[in-house]
Amino acid sequence: MSGDAKIPAEAAALAAEAVRHLWWLRDAGVREVPLAAAPRPAGAAVVAVAKAAPPPPALSENGCGSEELLAIRAGLGDCTRCKLHGGRTRLVFGVGNPSAELMFVGEGPGADEDLQGEPFVGRAGQLLTKMIEAMGFARSEVYIANVVKCRPPGNRDPEPDEIAACEPFLKAQIAAIRPRVVVALGRFAVQTLLRDATPIGKQRGRWRAYEGVRLMPTFHPAYLLRNPAEKKPAWEDLQLVMKEFGKTAPGRES
Ligand code: SF4
Structure with missing residues (x-):
């Protein structure tokens, strides 16, 4: 040259x-x-x-609405800790109330999330918002994050080294937010967080623990879009969570 x-x-x-x-x-x-x-x-x-x-966006909309969360986001920086950084448009840190009592954790950002920098904003995100509202919460009251913060290419499952690099930041978010309940969304998030390869169909609806927080496994909204018949058992899982908060069901999400 x-x-x-x-x-x-x-x-x-x-x-x-x-x-x-x-x-x-x-x-x-x-x-x-x-x-x-x-x-x-x-x-x-x-x-x-x-x-x-x-x-x-406002800090609260960007998932950094407290000093602790801002420090965690600063620690991530322009993260290159795993190979997923190479394909991302935006790092998707999280969104919601920094003092949320209820937290939802999915697998990783999809195409819409990668572009907008916010978790669960596509069709699956719209269904998640309906599910949250059917539970008697506003989306802004809860906190939403993913196991990995950058979009896996082709929406493949994150690989073990990518999870190992990113999961400490999810744990730090949970420690900062201190929710009463975490709802794990979908096979991948459930199996990864619980280190349990049992099929999601057998894990859903049973209380578990993650990082000292009660965890409810249920289906991912994207799976529910493809399999509407599974909305009924998913709603039963969410009703168990509602019971934990003393809430009664206003009706099924659609
Ligand atoms: S997935 Fe997590 S560890 Fe990997 S580059 Fe993105 S923020 Fe960093």
Whole structure:
């Protein structure tokens, strides 16, 4: 490579790194950064983070609504701990109430989540929202996260090394939020969190424990979209959770 060609390549790499850093700052809720680290005179120019990316969501919407969650998100940074980082558009940290008593954990981001940076926003996410509301909660009252924070290519299951790299951050989120109940959504999340390869059909509806928190395994909303007949047993699982919160069923989710 000639010297002339190398300079633009290095500049492009630096620019890409700068953009990645701005995305990370935006995800952490930072609205603007100074142009230089040195003290700047009053009125000096700042770089608006929003110019490098769409307007950032509120911190609470971005899953970092407490000091502890913000510190965990900062610890993740522009994470490259596993190979999933290479295919992501956005790291999907979590969403919801940082003091939630009820938390939902899925497998990993899909295509819609990868684009929007928020878990459960596609069709399955819409069904999850209906399920949450049928339980007598608002989506904003609960916290939603995944076992891995970056989208596996082709929506394949996350691999053991990817889980090993990412699960500590889920555990840290649970420790920060301290929910009364975690609902594990789907075969993969249930089997991974519980280290139990028993089929989901036999694990669902039975109280378990994860990180000292009561855990209810149930079907994934995406599975329920493909298998509507399984909504009835899933609803029975959610009613067990509702009972834990002293809530009565207003009716079945649709
Ligand atoms: S999946 Fe988790 S560990 Fe892997 S790159 Fe993404 S945030 Fe990092």
